[in-house]
Amino acid sequence: MEPIISFKNFGFKYKTQSSPTLFDINLDIYPGQKVLILGASGSGKSTLCNCINGLIPFSFEGEITGSLTVAGKETKKSSIFELSKDVGTVLQDSDAQFVGLSVGEDIAFAMENICMPRSEMAPLVMKNASLVGMQDFIDHVPFELSGGQKQKVAIAGVFANDVRVLIFDEPLAALDPQMGMTAVSLIDDLAKDDERTILIIEHRLEDVLYRPVDRIILMGGGRIVADMTPDDLLKSTLLKEHGIREPLYITAMKYAGCSLEGNRNLCSLEDLEFSPENENKLKTFFTSDYKPLPENQNEPIIEFDHVSFSYDGKQKVLSDIDFTIRKGERIAIIGKNGAGKSTAAKLLCGLIRPSEGEIRLGGKDIHPLTVKEIGERVSYVMQNPNQMLVKDIIKDEVGLALQIRGRSAEEIKNTTEKVLKACNLFKMRNWPVDAISYGQKKRVTVASMMALEPEILVLDEPTAGQDFRSYTDIMNFVNALNQEYGITILFITHDMHLAIENTERAIVFADGQLIAADRVCSVLANEQVIARASLKQTSLYRLALKLQLDPESTIERFISYEAELKGGEIDE
Amino acid sequence: MNNRFVINYTPGPTFLHQLSGFTKVFLFIVVTVAIIATYDVRILWPLCIISIAEIVSMKPNWKPIIFMFLFTFFTVTIIGNIMLFVVSPDAGLNNVGTETILWTSASGRFYISKEWLWYIYVVWVKRTASFASVMAFALMTTPSEFASGLNKCGLPYKVCTIISLAYRTIPDIANDFVDIRNSMMMRGVELGKKAPLGKRLKNHVTLLVPLIMSSFGKVGNIANAMDLRGYGKNKKRTWYAEHEPTKYDRIVRGITIALGIATIVYILWARIIDPWPAKIWAPFVDKSAIQQISLEESFFLFRWLKGLFNK
Numbered sequence: 001m002e003p004i005i006s007f008k009n010f011g012f013k014y015k016t017q018s019s020p021t022l023f024d025i026n027l028d029i030y031p032g033q034k035v036l037i038l039g040a041s042g043s044g045k046s047t048l049c050n051c052i053n054g055l056i057p058f059s060f061e062g063e064i065t066g067s068l069t070v071a072g073k074e075t076k077k078s079s080i081f082e083l084s085k086d087v088g089t090v091l092q093d094s095d096a097q098f099v100g101l102s103v104g105e106d107i108a109f110a111m112e113n114i115c116m117p118r119s120e121m122a123p124l125v126m127k128n129a130s131l132v133g134m135q136d137f138i139d140h141v142p143f144e145l146s147g148g149q150k151q152k153v154a155i156a157g158v159f160a161n162d163v164r165v166l167i168f169d170e171p172l173a174a175l176d177p178q179m180g181m182t183a184v185s186l187i188d189d190l191a192k193d194d195e196r197t198i199l200i201i202e203h204r205l206e207d208v209l210y211r212p213v214d215r216i217i218l219m220g221g222g223r224i225v226a227d228m229t230p231d232d233l234l235k236s237t238l239l240k241e242h243g244i245r246e247p248l249y250i251t252a253m254k255y256a257g258c259s260l261e262g263n264r265n266l267c268s269l270e271d272l273e274f275s276p277e278n279e280n281k282l283k284t285f286f287t288s289d290y291k292p293l294p295e296n297q298n299e300p301i302i303e304f305d306h307v308s309f310s311y312d313g314k315q316k317v318l319s320d321i322d323f324t325i326r327k328g329e330r331i332a333i334i335g336k337n338g339a340g341k342s343t344a345a346k347l348l349c350g351l352i353r354p355s356e357g358e359i360r361l362g363g364k365d366i367h368p369l370t371v372k373e374i375g376e377r378v379s380y381v382m383q384n385p386n387q388m389l390v391k392d393i394i395k396d397e398v399g400l401a402l403q404i405r406g407r408s409a410e411e412i413k414n415t416t417e418k419v420l421k422a423c424n425l426f427k428m429r430n431w432p433v434d435a436i437s438y439g440q441k442k443r444v445t446v447a448s449m450m451a452l453e454p455e456i457l458v459l460d461e462p463t464a465g466q467d468f469r470s471y472t473d474i475m476n477f478v479n480a481l482n483q484e485y486g487i488t489i490l491f492i493t494h495d496m497h498l499a500i501e502n503t504e505r506a507i508v509f510a511d512g513q514l515i516a517a518d519r520v521c522s523v524l525a526n527e528q529v530i531a532r533a534s535l536k537q538t539s540l541y542r543l544a545l546k547l548q549l550d551p552e553s554t555i556e557r558f559i560s561y562e563a564e565l566k567g568g569e570i571d572e
Numbered sequence: 573m574n575n576r577f578v579i580n581y582t583p584g585p586t587f588l589h590q591l592s593g594f595t596k597v598f599l600f601i602v603v604t605v606a607i608i609a610t611y612d613v614r615i616l617w618p619l620c621i622i623s624i625a626e627i628v629s630m631k632p633n634w635k636p637i638i639f640m641f642l643f644t645f646f647t648v649t650i651i652g653n654i655m656l657f658v659v660s661p662d663a664g665l666n667n668v669g670t671e672t673i674l675w676t677s678a679s680g681r682f683y684i685s686k687e688w689l690w691y692i693y694v695v696w697v698k699r700t701a702s703f704a705s706v707m708a709f710a711l712m713t714t715p716s717e718f719a720s721g722l723n724k725c726g727l728p729y730k731v732c733t734i735i736s737l738a739y740r741t742i743p744d745i746a747n748d749f750v751d752i753r754n755s756m757m758m759r760g761v762e763l764g765k766k767a768p769l770g771k772r773l774k775n776h777v778t779l780l781v782p783l784i785m786s787s788f789g790k791v792g793n794i795a796n797a798m799d800l801r802g803y804g805k806n807k808k809r810t811w812y813a814e815h816e817p818t819k820y821d822r823i824v825r826g827i828t829i830a831l832g833i834a835t836i837v838y839i840l841w842a843r844i845i846d847p848w849p850a851k852i853w854a855p856f857v858d859k860s861a862i863q864q865i866s867l868e869e870s871f872f873l874f875r876w877l878k879g880l881f882n883k
Contacts, residue, residue: 054800055796059796059799080799081802084800084802091796091797095744095790096790097794098740099794099798100812101581101715101740101813102581102582102716102813108812109801109803110801110802112812113801113803113805113806114805115806118810118811118815121810122812141581141582142740160801161802371764372758375758375760379758380758382755384786386785386786387751387752388755388782389785404760405760448759
């Protein structure tokens with residue numbers, strides 16, 4: 001069979017960069033395959049896909065060496081329009097690629113551009129919308145849609161041409177866990193067509209493996225590091241070496257001392273057949289005694305006392321929220337978009353005030369305090385660092401809050417230096433803010449909040465847009481702030497890995513109500529809570545069921561073992 | 573989200589809403605031209621009443637409309653007329669052509685004439701008609717219909733896309749702005765009502781940096797998304813938002829054409845064939861009484877100052 005995509009000794013260098021981003025790519029992808037292109041940020045995986053859809057070299061200029069043919073056409077001699085007839089691309093930012101003012105219009109966008117008459121367009125739009133299950137939303141405007149729905153529209157939008165190759169650029173980046181699963185299933189359904197080739201670019205391996213893929217191409221440093229089946233890749237040590245998080249159940253198997261050889265269907269927990277030896281090892285590991293997780297007995301720092309909130313005095317956005325957070329705790333605030341978690345965070349910061357009930361900080365009602373005064377004790381770090389950075393130089397950004405408060409130059413200098421050192425940014429203090437990476441920007445925003453020496457740090461989706469390596473960096477840094485300075489940390493997040501690894505308790509919102517405030521292991525083992533909050537059962541939970549163990553103690557055992565490992569690292 | 577800026581993103585259910593984008597844009601252009609071209613209440617009143625009837629037929633949310641109407645009434649009409657009274661009490665003479673003085677101040681500096689009152693009345697009708705026609709158009713048209721209708725009227729499609737993209741991003745930018753503002757307030761930047769006005773304005777300017785930075789990131793993504801779906805390949809494009817003309821579209825287009833012809837005929841008749849000697853027609857003025865005034869004489873302040881000087 002002829003490959004539909006064929007790279008031969010292919011290389012690419014961006015015009016603005018001094019060294020190439022891709023080297024020696026030799027790769028054949030055949031029609032009907034479903035391929036995962038895996039790699040950390042900067043591994044070249046997005047560049048590779050932009051070469052296929054023609055954004056390279058037609059929108060991003062640069063130098064191509066070697067050859068790349070897509071559906072028999074040499075890309076550099078083709079054009080982005082020519083290629084778009086064969087290749088459909090669903091971009092990462094589902095909001096930005098929504099260019100129409102209604103669902104129907106966005107799906108029709110490509111048809112409009114090829115001057116299709118409206119009489120042909122309308123039925124085709126309907127057909128493509130039903131392909132992704134959006135037929136009942138044709139007239140909806142983008143502002144009413146969730147991230148997952150926008151993504152479905154984007155998928156329907158690339159079907160205007162009968163594309164043979166579909167590229168998904170980080171399809172899971174902006175979705176909550178349950179929508180992520182829906183997206184993975186939808187992609188899998190599209191892959192059922194034998195003629196259609198699917199490429200998924202992701203670094204969230206476990207989430208993509210929710211449905212099988214044929215091949216995984218692992219990228220690292222602009223080269224193809226591995227091209228193998230998922231099972232073989234999981235058995236290898238390549239994932240760790242290239243900054244990819246392995247599935248949790250694989251980690252658990254490793255902790256239990258299992259050998260990864262000799263298990264069939266390793267890449268899918270449901271179909272996995274453990275060797276009898278491994279099954280015993282896992283059962284012994286999860287039922288052995290462990291050090292129970294310590295409980296925080298400090299004095300309360302945040303108290304929500306039967307708090308309700310409504311914007312218009314009629315419909316309650318939050319009703320009767322009641323919880324306590326103790327000093328030095330790390331808390332995960334969980335719930336799908338619109339469940340009330342950001343409203344709760346806004347209440348805590350004083351941006352909006354409760355319609356009923358009382359919020360106490362360190363035992364005192366915050367009602368009489370101004371936003372500025374609360375801001376000295378509670379720091380809120382937004383999801384997108386670009387929305388927070390206002391100064392040109394890192395040092396000035398970090399000193400801004402102090403400067404506003406009219407502190408002396410001496411004090412600003414000292415505090416800024418201290419914070420920059422704590423945040424590992426001291427060497428970069430004179431760098432322009434534009435020159436640093438997204439992850440570093442995130443760190444600068446945290447540093448600029450730390451300058452006020454807050455008691456509480458609220459981080460909104462700290463891991464969004466980050467790969468595993470930069471995720472680990474940020475989490476180590478935040479955990480160090482927690483341990484060394486006793487700062488209470490609240491993570492607003494969808495990421496269950498984050499909750500398991502970095503928090504003690506989870507507060508879960510659904511439909512404006514608090515549905516759970518409990519230890520992370522109990523929350524994750526509670527099926528009802530998981531379903532109501534649109535979370536996803538972690539693979540640990542499913543592993544426990546498979547082994548007929550109690551999920552709660554299984555998860556707790558896992559967390560406690562990780563804590564021991566980490567403790568060990570610190571002692572070293 | 574609908575009606576937040578009196579923008580409709582989805583077409584409503586009423587007769588006018590269901591017309592095609594081109595019909596709406598065409599009607600709007602003809603009505604606007606007619607209003608701009610005439611100072612004759614015999615034309616302005618019907619146009620104004622048609623526009624108001626259009627608004628009523630769409631059963632809109634009246635609150636923002638009345639608010640905007642009262643706002644323009646107080647700022648433009650009332651303040652404007654007080655200024656006019658001070659600066660040019662002779663606007664009646666200049667525009668209507670005669671002067672019947674009803675009241676004069678002791679010094680003779682200020683006076684009110686019947687023609688002056690007629691003049692401000694005509695201007696008010698003209699302004700109300702414009703307001704009603706713009707409002708009717710805004711209420712009946714979605715941004716996409718606006719873009720596709722303009723394209724059909726001959727505007728290049730890239731310009732039309734810019735218009736629809738602007739509407740697409742206004743709410744996003746507004747949300748971004750609120751987020752950025754909140755984050756800055758928490759850092760202690762004074763943006764609230766307590767801060768002095770000058771400081772508040774200055775601090776709001778600092779918000780522009782992150783607002784522009786985060787918008788720039790989106791621009792690149794939007795451009796890529798459009799390229800990947802073949803935007804700009806052809807000289808023309810079709811529009812999903814522009815549906816095929818229905819029977820009602822043809823009727824409304826017919827009426828619009830008739831209206832356009834009527835306007836042209838009126839202008840020919842009133843300005844060229846049988847010209848009225850003053851700018852504004854008034855029922856109580858006899859054609860032969862209209863004075864032709866020299867430019868120098870046509871400024872009341874000038875005449876008044878000259879009078880003072882001569883004394």
